Amino acid sequence: MIGLRAARTAAVAFLAATIAVAIGAHGESVVRISDLRVTGLTPLEVAFDVENSGQQVFANVRGQAALSEAPGVPVDQFSVEPFALPAGGRVHVRAASRWELQLAGTYLVDLTLDVGEGALVSATLPFRIVPVQLPLLPTPSDGNALLTLTQEPADWGLDRIAARDAWSVTHGSPDVVVAVIDSGIDSTIPQLADAMWVNLDEIPGNGVDDDRNGYVDDVNGWDFRDNDASSLQGSPMHGHGTGVASIIAARPGRYPIVGIAPGVKLMDVRFLDSQNEFHSSDWKAFERAVNYAVDNGADIINLSIFANGKPPSSFEQAISNAHARGVIVVGITGNKGQDEVMYPGRYGSVLAVSAIAESGLLASFSNSGTGVGVCAPGDAISTFTAGGRAVSQSGTSFAAPHVAGVLALMLSIARTLTPDRAIEILEETAADLGSRGWDDQYGYGLVNAWAAVTAAGER
Numbered sequence: 001m002i003g004l005r006a007a008r009t010a011a012v013a014f015l016a017a018t019i020a021v022a023i024g025a026h027g028e029s030v031v032r033i034s035d036l037r038v039t040g041l042t043p044l045e046v047a048f049d050v051e052n053s054g055q056q057v058f059a060n061v062r063g064q065a066a067l068s069e070a071p072g073v074p075v076d077q078f079s080v081e082p083f084a085l086p087a088g089g090r091v092h093v094r095a096a097s098r099w100e101l102q103l104a105g106t107y108l109v110d111l112t113l114d115v116g117e118g119a120l121v122s123a124t125l126p127f128r129i130v131p132v133q134l135p136l137l138p139t140p141s142d143g144n145a146l147l148t149l150t151q152e153p154a155d156w157g158l159d160r161i162a163a164r165d166a167w168s169v170t171h172g173s174p175d176v177v178v179a180v181i182d183s184g185i186d187s188t189i190p191q192l193a194d195a196m197w198v199n200l201d202e203i204p205g206n207g208v209d210d211d212r213n214g215y216v217d218d219v220n221g222w223d224f225r226d227n228d229a230s231s232l233q234g235s236p237m238h239g240h241g242t243g244v245a246s247i248i249a250a251r252p253g254r255y256p257i258v259g260i261a262p263g264v265k266l267m268d269v270r271f272l273d274s275q276n277e278f279h280s281s282d283w284k285a286f287e288r289a290v291n292y293a294v295d296n297g298a299d300i301i302n303l304s305i306f307a308n309g310k311p312p313s314s315f316e317q318a319i320s321n322a323h324a325r326g327v328i329v330v331g332i333t334g335n336k337g338q339d340e341v342m343y344p345g346r347y348g349s350v351l352a353v354s355a356i357a358e359s360g361l362l363a364s365f366s367n368s369g370t371g372v373g374v375c376a377p378g379d380a381i382s383t384f385t386a387g388g389r390a391v392s393q394s395g396t397s398f399a400a401p402h403v404a405g406v407l408a409l410m411l412s413i414a415r416t417l418t419p420d421r422a423i424e425i426l427e428e429t430a431a432d433l434g435s436r437g438w439d440d441q442y443g444y445g446l447v448n449a450w451a452a453v454t455a456a457g458e459r
Contacts, residue, residue, distance in 0.1 A: 030054035031085065031115055033123040038109065039094070041129070042152055044076070044101035046109055048123065050083075051090045058085040063113040065095055070106040080113065102151045102256040104131050131252035134171050134262065135164075151256040154390070155247065156358050157377030157402050163260045165450035166409050169457065172263030173412035178248050178300045178404055179221070179293035181286075182241030184231025184270035186386045187220060191253040192245060196220045197265040199296065213296065221268035222292055224285045231270040238276040239385030241268075243393050244304050246384040247401035248408065255390050257382055260405025260449065264412065269293050272305070283312050290318040294327050299411055301327055302404040303350070304397035306334040306342035306367075316347060323349035328411075328419040330404045332396035334367035339440070341371035351423050354441060355379060355399035360433065362441045366396050372443035373423065374430050376402035406449045410456040417456060425455050 036048040046065055052058065063080030080095040101107075106128045113121045127147035130140055158164060177197050187196050201211035202219050209216045217229040226234030231241070245266050249259040271289045272278055278286065293301050301322060322329055331350040334342030345352035348371075355366040355378025362368065363379045378399030385391045403426070410422055417425070429452045430445035438444050 030056065031058070031113075031119075031121050033111060033113065033121055036109070036111060036123045036125045038125070038127055038147065038149060040096070041102055041149060042100045044097040044099060045094060046096075046111070046125075047092065047094045048111065049090055049092050050085055050113065050121075052085045052087060055087045057087050058115045061085050061113055061115050063093075063095070063111065065097075066110045066112075067097070067101070068108050068110070070108065075107070076101070080111075085115065102129065102154065104129050104151065104254045106146070131254070132256060132258045134252060135168050136171055151252075153258050154256040154382035155258075155377070157247075157381060158258070158260065160358075160377050161260070161402060161406065161446065162448050162450035163405070163409075166406075166453040169450075169453050170263070170409055170412045172249065172261030172405075172408050174263060174265055175415070176261070176264040176300075176408050176411045177267050177298050178261075178264055178302060178408050179267040179269050179298035180241055180245050180248070180302050180401075181269045181271050181289050181293060182244050182302070182304060183238035183272035183276050184223065184225075184241045184386075185220075185245045185266060185268040186232070186237065186239075186242045186384070186388065187268065188232065189242070189246075189384055189388045191250045191255065191257065192242070192266070192384065194251050195245070195249040195259070195262070195264070195266050197267040215292070218296075221270070222289075223268075223270040224289045224292075225270050225273055231268055236274045237270070237386050238272060238274055239387070239391070240272065240276045240304070240397065241270065242386045243381075243383035243391070244302060244397060244401045247381065247398060248302065248405045250384065255384070257384055257390060260402055261408035261412070264405075264408045267293060267296065267298050278305075280309075283315050286311075287315045287318045290315075290322055294322045294325055298327055300404050300407055301329045302401055303329060303331045303344055304395075304400050306332055306345060306396075309343070311343050315344070319344055319347050320349050323419055326419060328407055328422055330400050330407065332400045333369070333372055335365045335395050335397070336367055337365050338367050339369045340367055341369045342367060346371050349419075351403065351426075352443075353378075353396060353400045353403050354443065355394075355396045356433070356442070356446065360446075362434075363394070363396075365394065366399075368441040370440060372440055374403060374427060374444050374447050375399065375433065375442040376447050378402075403447050406447050406452055409449060409453050413453065414456040414459055417459070421459070422456070425459070426452050429455050
């Protein structure tokens with residue numbers, strides 16, 4: 001069971017399950033439950049029909065639904081509101097849990113109704129939930145003929161930017177690499193493990209700099225905070241970078257969290273400390289982190305980081321060099337709710353992203369101002385955090401990876417796009433918000449993955 005977001009309507013396929021139990025003083029068939037089905041996952045909702053073939057009126061039928069996960073692990077229990085069952089009549093009944101149920105797995109609903117006078121009627125329905133489906137991959141076969149339901153992505157931003165429409169063209173190519181310069185990525189999370197970039201020129205764990213790039217055993221990236229080969233060792237890792245990474249490229253799996261570009265690769269370049277912060281003495285390390293991403297083949301750098309002051313000129317040069325070498329740098333406007341784009345998003349060679357809330361308005365925390373390129377969902381975004389928990393996070397930090405993911409989809413079908421041309425297409429295809437044309441809150445508007453990918457494919 002996963003309560004990531006408030007309940008919302010979900011379209012789910014279902015198969016009818018009919019299980020009848022007879023009651024009556026002389027064993028005659030009087031009341032039965034039929035057509036028990038699961039009609040929603042967000043929240044979990046069941047529906048069924050109750051038929052009374054006898055002459056007795058049951059004025060106060062009450063019930064309980066018990067949900068368990070195979071093999072017999074209790075998950076939830078919720079009540080059926082009392083209802084009246086007329087003689088010779090049929091009643092359609094719905095009952096809902098307080099919770100979303102979106103964890104992939106096999107489940108069992110046991111429904112029991114008390115029709116009065118000590119008589120109980122029950123029905124059972126086994127069903128399974130499968131991960132979010134990617135349209136260009138084969139649909140999983142249902143070998144056991146169970147009722148099968150599909151997760152709805154927990155991130156409202158996926159549909160708001162038409163990412164699932166874009167998946168009909170590409171899920172993202174594994175040849176496209178997005179460097180996440182952040183607080184580190186928890187690559188032990190199964191839905192992120194397969195998304196990690198692998199340095200094929202490095203032999204894991206042999207203590208040798210096999211590719212002679214100056215970094216020993218940098219298989220998935222480099223930790224510039226602890227100066228070692230993995231974010232998983234050394235100082236504790238803050239969950240911020242894991243959340244950013246999951247928005248970009250999480251694979252479908254147990255949790256209903258899937259990235260905008262679930263086919264691309266993530267380069268883990270840790271820079272922030274255990275409190276998700278950095279200090280003025282860290283600019284050189286930040287500069288080296290940018291250079292590492294560029295030198296080791298990143299196509300896009302996501303910088304969900306803002307500084308309170310102006311960076312040194314050597315850092316600006318590193319950002320300019322990334323752009324000159326064909327790397328798209330995505331940054332953020334900042335989280336102070338001010339009319340000022342913070343560095344490094346303020347640089348002309350960085351695409352600065354502001355954040356909108358689910359209402360479609362600029363999020364209260366989002367900075368705005370001259371230099372905003374586009375906007376994206378950034379409020380109450382469902383992500384992973386370090387350790388594999390699913391959480392809701394807000395900030396321009398979580399708007400930028402929506403944009404980085406869209407750019408990764410674009411590059412997946414148009415590898416020759418320059419940074420300038422890719423950003424131009426992204427801006428041309430954005431949905432205009434606020435004042436007509438560019439404005440200092442939403443930039444050129446809300447990114448549209450489907451429109452951007454379609455336009456990129458035509459170039």
